[in-house]
Amino acid sequence: MPSITLRCHRIVKGSGEGEALVSKDPICFYLADPKTGVVRERGHSLTGKSVAGKVLIFPTGKASSAVQMDGLRKLMLNNAMPKAMVVTDVEPVLVSAAALLKIPLVDKLEKDPFQVISTGDLVKVDATNAVVTIDKRE
Amino acid sequence: MFLSKEDEAILAGERGEGVQRAMELLVAIGEAFDASKMIPVTRAHAAASGQEGDLFFVEILAKGKAHCKIPTTTNPVVDFDYFQNIMDLSQEHEEASVAWKVKSYYKEIGAVMSQSCTPYLAENIPQYGEHVAFSESSATPYVNSVLGALTNRESIQTALASGVIGETPEFGLHLQENRKGSVLVRVNTELRNAYDYSILGQYVGKMVKNGIPVFEGISERPTIDQYINLCAMMNTTGAIPMFYIPGFTVGPTTLDDAFAGSHPDDKITVTGHEMKQTIEDLQTTNGNIDLVMLGCPHYNLDQMEEVAKLLDGKRLRPNVSFWINTSATTKLMAERTGYVSVLEEAGVHVVIDTCIDMFCYNNFKGKTGMTDSPKCAYYRRFSNVRVGSLEECVAAAIERE
Numbered sequence: 001m002p003s004i005t006l007r008c009h010r011i012v013k014g015s016g017e018g019e020a021l022v023s024k025d026p027i028c029f030y031l032a033d034p035k036t037g038v039v040r041e042r043g044h045s046l047t048g049k050s051v052a053g054k055v056l057i058f059p060t061g062k063a064s065s066a067v068q069m070d071g072l073r074k075l076m077l078n079n080a081m082p083k084a085m086v087v088t089d090v091e092p093v094l095v096s097a098a099a100l101l102k103i104p105l106v107d108k109l110e111k112d113p114f115q116v117i118s119t120g121d122l123v124k125v126d127a128t129n130a131v132v133t134i135d136k137r138e
Numbered sequence: 139m140f141l142s143k144e145d146e147a148i149l150a151g152e153r154g155e156g157v158q159r160a161m162e163l164l165v166a167i168g169e170a171f172d173a174s175k176m177i178p179v180t181r182a183h184a185a186a187s188g189q190e191g192d193l194f195f196v197e198i199l200a201k202g203k204a205h206c207k208i209p210t211t212t213n214p215v216v217d218f219d220y221f222q223n224i225m226d227l228s229q230e231h232e233e234a235s236v237a238w239k240v241k242s243y244y245k246e247i248g249a250v251m252s253q254s255c256t257p258y259l260a261e262n263i264p265q266y267g268e269h270v271a272f273s274e275s276s277a278t279p280y281v282n283s284v285l286g287a288l289t290n291r292e293s294i295q296t297a298l299a300s301g302v303i304g305e306t307p308e309f310g311l312h313l314q315e316n317r318k319g320s321v322l323v324r325v326n327t328e329l330r331n332a333y334d335y336s337i338l339g340q341y342v343g344k345m346v347k348n349g350i351p352v353f354e355g356i357s358e359r360p361t362i363d364q365y366i367n368l369c370a371m372m373n374t375t376g377a378i379p380m381f382y383i384p385g386f387t388v389g390p391t392t393l394d395d396a397f398a399g400s401h402p403d404d405k406i407t408v409t410g411h412e413m414k415q416t417i418e419d420l421q422t423t424n425g426n427i428d429l430v431m432l433g434c435p436h437y438n439l440d441q442m443e444e445v446a447k448l449l450d451g452k453r454l455r456p457n458v459s460f461w462i463n464t465s466a467t468t469k470l471m472a473e474r475t476g477y478v479s480v481l482e483e484a485g486v487h488v489v490i491d492t493c494i495d496m497f498c499y500n501n502f503k504g505k506t507g508m509t510d511s512p513k514c515a516y517y518r519r520f521s522n523v524r525v526g527s528l529e530e531c532v533a534a535a536i537e538r539e
Binding site for chain 1: 163166167170187189190192290295373375376419517
């Protein structure tokens with residue numbers, strides 16, 4: 001299957017690639033296991049799945065103003081950070097953590113990422129050049 | 139984004155590495171949100187957590203010789219003196235050392251050591267129309283909607299960067315056109331107390347996710363603790379930096395004005411059914427408890443009075459401990475007014491400067507805690523959780539007569 005290339009809007013520059021992990025729910029990184037990146041939050045669409053090394057596709061960040069950064073920093077210290085993040089509805093707390101920890105972050109894909117990207121696809125986020133490339137798994 | 143000559147000099151590192159890194163962060167945020175310029179802010183609140191992410195940035199600022207330019211208050215971390223005297227924390231060396239460093243660095247950069255998560259009640263009160271940078275889940279919506287100041291949903295780090303620079307990028311809620319309601323919330327259930335407002339906030343944040351709710355059907359003016367709880371919970375389960383209750387919150391007095399003439403993106407209705415379901419989703423048990431944890435957000439003086447009245451002359455059950463987290467300012471007033479002696483007589487710990495999500499409460503791993511705060515249930519250090527109103531928490535903790 002040919003790969004799909006989509007333009008996007010750069011929020012935090014850099015580039016990262018990995019297996020896609022799609023979450024329909026907003027993410028609070030503090031509620032992931034800091035050592036493994038496994039989401040522990042009850043009733044979350046990612047419960048039991050690990051964010052480590054993944055390209056995350058999710059709507060937006062959530063939760064209080066401190067913990068997003070604490071959660072991601074702990075993942076970073078354990079080498080369990082996501083490789084890149086694609087969101088549909090950007091909010092400043094997530095941006096600030098991504099900017100400080102240098103995690104590539106984009107929004108405004110030219111197609112709805114929830115329609116185009118499925119968990120398991122190989123996704124490359126080149127935030128610096130505002131391009132996302134998707135290799136479908138099938 | 140347009141930057142002044144001074145801002146350019148800061149960004150180039152001519153004023154030291156601390157402010158340079160702060161300016162870099164503010165510029166990155168400004169560019170992400172297409173801000174055209176920076177604007178002055180006159181107060182900041184950094185929701186210091188005393189954990190790794192917090193340490194990462196405040197250490198950069200302190201080592202880079204940055205200093206707060208505007209009043210910048212701080213969140214609770216932990217009252218080391220208090221806990222060292224009452225429990226063995228030797229197992230918690232790692233977390234304690236991070237928290238200790240964080241507190242020292244905040245002091246070093248000239249932050250106000252309020253160590254309160256409700257600074258807008260006493261230590262740092264923005265005025266109507268004042269542009270500020272307030273992080274902390276309850277603080278952001280409270281400052282926008284109850285006080286009528288203007289702040290974005292800040293992280294600790296962006297608030298702290300604004301504290302040392304005295305500016306923020308102009309975008310989002312600093313611009314009037316972005317302050318209109320986006321979702322209509324019909325409240326078809328009775329809100330009897332501060333706990334009901336917590337449950338309402340818990341549900342609304344989860345449903346709205348990211349937006350500005352406008353409430354219909356709230357007929358009585360919320361009390362301060364009810365506002366605080368609504369703000370804290372909405373902005374924990376969701377990213378809700380502002381809301382309207384037309385007629386009570388600052389600004390519009392009608393639904394139409396709150397939406398500024400446009401149609402809401404969405405409508406949700408909250409009935410007794412959603413309230414009950416929200417409570418059931420929060421609890422892991424409704425059985426016996428080992429402890430009660432109150433004060434997330436920090437209890438205010440009215441709540442201290444309420445809990446003192448409920449516990450006056452009562453005794454806690456053996457093996458049940460009872461914790462109230464509050465600010466140093468509130469505790470001082472509560473001491474002078476006589477509430478603290480009543481509470482301590484009953485065996486309650488009245489703790490200042492401390493967050494429920496801190497290593498000092500790690501000893502409760504494996505235990506069952508009860509709280510009136512869904513946010514505490516969300517971030518809890520104890521294992522099993524029961525939720526209920528303040529009255530229900532007290533009833534579960536005291537001996538039957």
